[in-house]
Amino acid sequence: MSAVVSILAFLGGVLLFLLKVAGILLLASGIAAVVSYLASGRLFGSYALVSGIVLLVCGVFCLLRPEVIQGLLTVIFGVFLVIDGMVTLQDGIDCARAKLGGWWVLAALAVITIALGCVILFGKFDSIMLLAGISLIVDGVFDLIATLAFSKRVREARQKLHMYMGGPIIDSEKVDD
Numbered sequence: 001m002s003a004v005v006s007i008l009a010f011l012g013g014v015l016l017f018l019l020k021v022a023g024i025l026l027l028a029s030g031i032a033a034v035v036s037y038l039a040s041g042r043l044f045g046s047y048a049l050v051s052g053i054v055l056l057v058c059g060v061f062c063l064l065r066p067e068v069i070q071g072l073l074t075v076i077f078g079v080f081l082v083i084d085g086m087v088t089l090q091d092g093i094d095c096a097r098a099k100l101g102g103w104w105v106l107a108a109l110a111v112i113t114i115a116l117g118c119v120i121l122f123g124k125f126d127s128i129m130l131l132a133g134i135s136l137i138v139d140g141v142f143d144l145i146a147t148l149a150f151s152k153r154v155r156e157a158r159q160k161l162h163m164y165m166g167g168p169i170i171d172s173e174k175v176d177d
Contacts, residue, residue, distance in 0.1 A: 023062030030055030077132040081117030109142040
């Protein structure tokens with residue numbers, strides 16, 4: 001148990017270090033943008049001053065309130081997982097409509113991804129960032145499985161449709177306007 005606590009403390013320290021590095025880089029970028037604006041002599045059309053000030057504020061925020069940024073990251077990761085899971089669920093339903101076998105695997109992976117995203121969004125425990133990272137890795141593996149499993153089946157379905165329709169199938173992504 002103490003090993004798990006040590007690992008979580010280490011990972012939390014790494015995240016805080018990375019947020020401080022990001023804060024320093026944002027500060028440097030902001031200073032460079034402000035100096036560039038002041039040195040350029042341009043009168044209109046340049047938003048380097050505004051973007052520089054925004055970068056400076058973000059950098060200071062990263063340095064002074066890294067826990068807020070960490071919280072925002074977990075929300076962003078959770079929302080990403082929920083949306084990705086919903087897209088995968090829609091793909092599973094589309095595969096079921098096309099009568100492709102194994103569509104339920106895609107739907108099951110989507111439900112797991114959505115559940116992980118909800119746990120990250122609404123979870124209230126210390127190791128939420130670790131779970132977020134693990135969940136993103138799991139989601140990537142799920143996406144790889146889905147792509148490998150269903151790309152062949154989609155090609156086969158296209159060939160069957162081509163054979164039944166007696167002509168070429170128009171792919172909306174390949175149609176020129």
